[in-house]
Amino acid sequence: MDINALFTDEGLRNFTATVRDQHVRDAQQYGQIADIVRRRLEQTPIEGDRWMAKRLRAWKVARQLKAMQKASTEAAAKAEALYATYVNEVLELPQRRAVAEAKRLERKQGRQAAVGAAVAGSLNRTVTALNTPQEQPGGTVPQARPAEFVTPESPFEQWPMAAGGERPTSTINDYFAKGEQG
Known part of the structure; x- marks a missing residue:
């Protein structure tokens, strides 16, 4: 076998087809032999056998041939998988x-x-934002609400705060006039 031919599409296809066919034939032969061996051993008594000993012995021997058949079938499938992987991964x-x-x-x-x-x-x-004129002059902060001025009747007018003076502590009477019933 030429190893260089194995690295071509046609060469690998021929190799995998040959291997696959050989394993398929082997699997068929193993299956046929397993059936023949099982039937022959089921009909051949050995001295001292009990009533199911023939069948059990035949099954044990044929089981090995069935395992060979299964392995050959899997090998045939692996040969096809080899070609498919080569085409997918290389070609x-x-x-x-x-x-x-x-x-x-x-x-x-x-x-x-x-x-x-x-x-x-x-x-x-x-x-657009830079070229659009703005309503407010620059550097001013917009007012959230209009400024409130303290009216002369407000209790806060009584305590001057200008020169760091402190406001005396308030009581409830500072906020509510005495004698009002509400």
Whole structure:
């Protein structure tokens, strides 16, 4: 067998087909032999056998041949799996990589276009915001509510706070006039 021919599609296909066919034939032969051996041993008594000893002995011997049949069937399946794996992992790999690279480049270009559009939109909003005149003069803080002025009737007017003076502690009478019933 030429080892270099094994690394071509046709060479590996021929090798795996030959191996597969050989294992399939072997599995068939093992199955036929197992049936013949089992039936012959079931009909051949050995001195001192009990009533089920023949069948049990025949089953034990035929079981080994059935295991060989199963192993050959699995080997035939593995030969086909060898060819399929070789085609998938070696022969078709360059084509799959080329397709994946093309998809990757397409996604990258799509992302770049999306980022470019987002940057352009952001710049447009910034330019629009900077060129729009504002109602408030710069440096002032907008008021959340209008300023409140203390009226002369307010109890806070009684204690001047200007020169760091302290307000005396308040009692309830400071807030409610005496004698009011509510």
